[in-house]
Amino acid sequence: MTIVIKRNKWEIWRDVIFALFAREIRTGFNDKFGLSWAVLNPVAFIFILSFLRGRLDGGETHTIPTFTFMAIGILFIQSFIQTLGKSARTIKQNKPLYAFRQVQPLSAVIAGGFFQILIKAFVIIGIIIIMYFLGIDLQISDPLLFISCYFLLILLAMGIGLVFGIAELFVQEFSKIREMMTRPLFFISGVFFSLQDIPKEYWHYLNWNPILHAIELTRYSVYSTYGHQGVSVGYLAWCVLIFTFLSLALYHTLWKQAISQ
Amino acid sequence: MININDVTKYYPSKLGKQYIFKNLSFEIPNGHNIGILGSNGAGKSTLFRLLSGSEYPNNGSIITDLSLSWPVALTTGIHPLMTGRENTRFIGKINGVADLDAYEERVKMFAELGNKYNLPVKSYSSGMKPRLAFACSIAIDFDVYLIDEVTSVGDAKFRRKAKEALLERSETANVIMVSHEMDEIRQFCDSAIVLHKGELTFYNDLEQGIEQYQAL
Numbered sequence: 217m218t219i220v221i222k223r224n225k226w227e228i229w230r231d232v233i234f235a236l237f238a239r240e241i242r243t244g245f246n247d248k249f250g251l252s253w254a255v256l257n258p259v260a261f262i263f264i265l266s267f268l269r270g271r272l273d274g275g276e277t278h279t280i281p282t283f284t285f286m287a288i289g290i291l292f293i294q295s296f297i298q299t300l301g302k303s304a305r306t307i308k309q310n311k312p313l314y315a316f317r318q319v320q321p322l323s324a325v326i327a328g329g330f331f332q333i334l335i336k337a338f339v340i341i342g343i344i345i346i347m348y349f350l351g352i353d354l355q356i357s358d359p360l361l362f363i364s365c366y367f368l369l370i371l372l373a374m375g376i377g378l379v380f381g382i383a384e385l386f387v388q389e390f391s392k393i394r395e396m397m398t399r400p401l402f403f404i405s406g407v408f409f410s411l412q413d414i415p416k417e418y419w420h421y422l423n424w425n426p427i428l429h430a431i432e433l434t435r436y437s438v439y440s441t442y443g444h445q446g447v448s449v450g451y452l453a454w455c456v457l458i459f460t461f462l463s464l465a466l467y468h469t470l471w472k473q474a475i476s477q
Numbered sequence: 478m479i480n481i482n483d484v485t486k487y488y489p490s491k492l493g494k495q496y497i498f499k500n501l502s503f504e505i506p507n508g509h510n511i512g513i514l515g516s517n518g519a520g521k522s523t524l525f526r527l528l529s530g531s532e533y534p535n536n537g538s539i540i541t542d543l544s545l546s547w548p549v550a551l552t553t554g555i556h557p558l559m560t561g562r563e564n565t566r567f568i569g570k571i572n573g574v575a576d577l578d579a580y581e582e583r584v585k586m587f588a589e590l591g592n593k594y595n596l597p598v599k600s601y602s603s604g605m606k607p608r609l610a611f612a613c614s615i616a617i618d619f620d621v622y623l624i625d626e627v628t629s630v631g632d633a634k635f636r637r638k639a640k641e642a643l644l645e646r647s648e649t650a651n652v653i654m655v656s657h658e659m660d661e662i663r664q665f666c667d668s669a670i671v672l673h674k675g676e677l678t679f680y681n682d683l684e685q686g687i688e689q690y691q692a693l
Contacts, residue, residue: 219575220544220617228573235570243558312553317530318571472533 232318236310236327244331254335259342262290267350269408278410279441281352287343288438289407291336292431295366296373296405297398299332303377304394308384314475321381321471329374336366361437361449368456369430375456375463382467385474406431411446419446426455479505479528479545479621481677484537486523496675497523498534503677505670507543511653512662512683514690515672521655522625524672528653529623543620550611550625557599561590561609564598568613580616587642588612589635604631615642622646624654624665640664659687 223231245251266286277285303325310324347354356362383390405427411419422428429452436444481503487494497520505511515521526532527539529548547554555564562581569580585594588608590601598606608631614622622643631639643652647665656662662669662683669686671678673693680686 221573221575223573231573232571235567238570239556239559239563239567242563243556315529315531315551315554316547316568316571318573473535476532476535 228318229323232320232323233327233330236313236319236324237330240327240331241334251335255338255342258291258294258336258339259346261294262287262339262343263346265290278412278435278443280435280439283347283350283352284438285410285435286408287347288434289405289431291339291343292366292369292434293402293405293407293427295332295336296369296427297401299329299370299373300377300380300398301394302328302332303374304380304384304391307378307381311385311475321475322378322467325374325378325381329370333370356438357440358437362434364449365430365434365437365452368452369427372426372456372459375460378467379463382470382474385477401427404428410435412443416446423447426452429455478507479539479541479543481505482538482540484527484534484539486520486527486532486534498675500537501675501677502537503679505653506679508651509668509681510647510651510666511679512666512669512686513653513655513672514662514669514686516693519672520675521672524677525623525625525653525655546614546617546619546622548623548625549614550607551614552606552610555598555606555610558597560597561585561588561594561601564609565613569617572617574617583616584609584612587616587638604635607631608635611639615639615646618650620650622650622652624652624656626656626658662687 221227241251245254247253249256266283269286270282273282275282306324306328307321310319310321313319313324314321344354380390380394384394404422405425406422411422411428411432414422423446429447429449432447433444433449433452436442436447481501484498484501485496486498487496489495513521513524523532525548527534529545530539531547554568556567559567562585565581565584566577569577574580588594588605588611590605590609593601593605598609601609611631624643643665646652652665654662654665666683669680669683669690671680671686671690671693678689680689
């Protein structure tokens, strides 16, 4: 006899998210490279861009090594764009699983978020190893700020991805809008520059963007000499809180209709 | 008992909302093996998906304290890149099976996949996948099994086995099934629900229900 445990709501969520997470690891990258490609690809990308840029400008940007400066920017923007895309896509991909009443689109998004964090943790380790061999100074002055910025960024990406994922179940063409919207983010989020490079009177064109705040604050968390001009944790946290709230509210009202299409 | 409270369900279409159920209230009684009868397009499958929780009504609610299976032998949840064993484990974990290892073995025994159980599902023949799906659901003890056309599962031998397992199970649990084969319904069910123009009628006696259905 197979005994089924009576679980409360939270235990069901936990089990479902764990099962989806394991399934993601198993099937997320199914070619010969497997999971390692998900780590090697961004590490190589970050290495090449940061290394070249470091060579071009003599190695320092606003008191921090250019390699570190660039690596943080690219790591963060990549994490954001990939988590956003993943969250939106996973809702549709897992549609067959909603036949099990325990599985909800939100659990798929959360499992996808954990998966992204896991992969990016390995990417960070890869970059640290490269930095060690390049002889770049490894230091971090405020690890807690680093971690908070990263989690806030992932949360923001998941929230926006959730909205798009639900919208795409109703109207598929939203995926095209999503792709179009994420493209410029690479250039306006301070990946290649710092807010300090820009004259103050133009800041308002850029500093509405919470991703820029996250990236600049993270640079500051690594080297406190970098400063945190024009950005604040408060703004970032409020943005994330509001987006998360709105996306959850929208999700709560729409998800049943969305999967019943 | 399954309570259907004031359920409205429609599908949007170019011609406006296509209503399947409008303010439907109904009580599906306990302790019966029920066949759902209805002509094509009457909403049998929709009712079925609403009961199993794969879809939700636009309005109203369906409440029960019984554990209902997902549609038995539904293969859509099985991932082609994972092995039979991994798929089984996934389904077991989601449904809260206490002893996953024992469950794995039980499914393996029932599905008769042999060594292929440890190979990705995409390498299975077309009959093997439904067999795995069927085994996954029958190996969990639900109060009610929702069955959509059992006869489509596997070859004659496996079908017989599936029927026997279901018959055995229907002594302690109940089934709710949809089928166009009256023989099959007669074999499993003792009462019927006839679905006509968005209304449900329960017949305690199966034959009476079939008569009504055929007179429609």
